[in-house]
Amino acid sequence: MTQKFPITYPVLATGTRYRWDKVRNQHQLVFPEGMMVLNEPGRAIVKLCDGRSTDDLIAALKETYPGSEPSDDVFEFLDQLAERGLIHDGSVDD
Amino acid sequence: MMDPLTTRPLALLAEVTYRCPLQCPYCSNPLELGRYRKELDTSTWVRVFREAAELGVVQLHLSGGEPLVRRDIMELVQEASRAGLYTNMSTGATVVDDRKLEQLREAGLDHLQVSLLDTEPESNDRLAGAASFDRKRQAVLGAKRLGFPVTLNVVLHRQNLDRIAEVIAIAQEWKVNRLELAHTQYTGWAFRNRAALMPTRKQLERAHEVVERARAAGTGGVDVLHVLPDYYFDQYPKACLQGWGMVSMSVAPDGFVLPCQTAREIPGLEFPNVSEYSLEQIWTGAPVFKRFRGTDWMPEPCRSCDKKEVDFGGCRCQAFLMTGDVNATDPVCQLSPQHHLVDEALKEAEQDAPPLHFRVMSS
Numbered sequence: 001m002t003q004k005f006p007i008t009y010p011v012l013a014t015g016t017r018y019r020w021d022k023v024r025n026q027h028q029l030v031f032p033e034g035m036m037v038l039n040e041p042g043r044a045i046v047k048l049c050d051g052r053s054t055d056d057l058i059a060a061l062k063e064t065y066p067g068s069e070p071s072d073d074v075f076e077f078l079d080q081l082a083e084r085g086l087i088h089d090g091s092v093d094d
Numbered sequence: 095m096m097d098p099l100t101t102r103p104l105a106l107l108a109e110v111t112y113r114c115p116l117q118c119p120y121c122s123n124p125l126e127l128g129r130y131r132k133e134l135d136t137s138t139w140v141r142v143f144r145e146a147a148e149l150g151v152v153q154l155h156l157s158g159g160e161p162l163v164r165r166d167i168m169e170l171v172q173e174a175s176r177a178g179l180y181t182n183m184s185t186g187a188t189v190v191d192d193r194k195l196e197q198l199r200e201a202g203l204d205h206l207q208v209s210l211l212d213t214e215p216e217s218n219d220r221l222a223g224a225a226s227f228d229r230k231r232q233a234v235l236g237a238k239r240l241g242f243p244v245t246l247n248v249v250l251h252r253q254n255l256d257r258i259a260e261v262i263a264i265a266q267e268w269k270v271n272r273l274e275l276a277h278t279q280y281t282g283w284a285f286r287n288r289a290a291l292m293p294t295r296k297q298l299e300r301a302h303e304v305v306e307r308a309r310a311a312g313t314g315g316v317d318v319l320h321v322l323p324d325y326y327f328d329q330y331p332k333a334c335l336q337g338w339g340m341v342s343m344s345v346a347p348d349g350f351v352l353p354c355q356t357a358r359e360i361p362g363l364e365f366p367n368v369s370e371y372s373l374e375q376i377w378t379g380a381p382v383f384k385r386f387r388g389t390d391w392m393p394e395p396c397r398s399c400d401k402k403e404v405d406f407g408g409c410r411c412q413a414f415l416m417t418g419d420v421n422a423t424d425p426v427c428q429l430s431p432q433h434h435l436v437d438e439a440l441k442e443a444e445q446d447a448p449p450l451h452f453r454v455m456s457s
């Protein structure tokens with residue numbers, strides 16, 4: 001195990017959803033009592049949190065951003081999301 | 095200086111009715127409830143939700159009173175959701191069953207907040223003025239079954255604070271997503287009942303320890319938010335509303351738009367109504383929204399304070415209720431010339447509590 005990230009099949013938690021804010025021209029992740037502004041890669045990652053494995057997620061990101069080598073920063077971002085309860089492991093009942 | 099045209103509100107509180115089957119003695123609704131019986135009709139609320147979304151509001155909080163007593167509540171939720179708003183509802187959960195919960199889910203409600211007054215059913219029911227513990231429990235369990243994210247809201251005060259460990263335990267047992275432990279804010283009915291609600295310092299210290307210990311041990315998937323009482327813990331006041339007219343606005347049941355839902359208690363302020371103006375006109379142009387926006391209105395010691403853009407002078411309602419002067423520095427601030435009012439309230443809290451006045455609609 002090289003990754004610190006404990007979730008292998010990330011999926012957005014109930015009540016957490018992606019939203020395009022047309023007033024502010026922003027990608028947002030909205031959830032109970034809060035909101036996180038996403039950059040382009042953040043949006044791409046969040047959209048891939050659909051229960052697929054993190055390996056598949058990384059592979060899909062490479063397709064979206066050819067020539068990039070996403071790894072550590074992706075896990076860091078996923079860690080952040082998990083810490084705030086915004087994603088959980090789709091293979092585990094909660 | 096902020097520009098209200100670029101700084102747009104993120105949150106709208108829609109108090110769709112003041113009617114409520116409960117009588118919580120710390121209700122944030124106005125004391126003279128009987129004066130405000132008029133309620134906006136369905137189509138006006140729907141227009142307000144659409145205007146809110148256009149203006150940049152992200153989070154809508156449907157509240158009251160009890161929002162579920164409105165017959166058109168499903169339509170309101172549906173239209174709010176359709177307008178693109180993240181839709182939260184705060185409910186006492188006494189007039190909801192599984193079928194209604196399902197309808198709320200279908201209508202697009204994103205998040206349900208259920209109030210609980212105490213973990214002891216008798217105490218909960220006594221504080222609420224109605225048998226409600228079992229219904230609340232059923233509603234939480236039912237909402238979780240349907241997949242709602244659920245927040246349990248518990249307002250803390252001297253009559254339930256000693257059971258804070260039980261509150262955390264019940265939140266885990268009911269598997270709620272979030273637990274909001276919010277100490278009573280002394281406005282509205284809570285200000286009237288302050289002497290009966292303020293905890294002793296000893297109670298607070300113990301409760302604080304219990305929460306910290308529970309957090310350290312892990313709260314089993316429950317996100318615990320602890321809002322501390324500002325009379326006791328802060329040298330500076332809370333950044334009420336994150337600044338007046340900066341990120342949020344409230345619409346009262348009768349359509350008056352307030353920078354804060356308790357601002358109605360401040361005499362001399364004139365509030366615009368959604369029947370006459372759009373939310374955008376109100377946000378950018380209404381004098382009451384400009385009144386305490388930014389820092390120009392501030393008296394000393396705020397004016398020359400380096401924290402003035404941190405706490406924005408504190409809570410206007412609290413300043414008025416305690417000092418009689420809406421322009422005063424929030425007396426919670428240690429630099430306030432009237433800080434002794436807070437010390438006096440704290441002293442009072444160490445005495446025996448007087449009886450509670452329960453919320454009633456008549457006036």
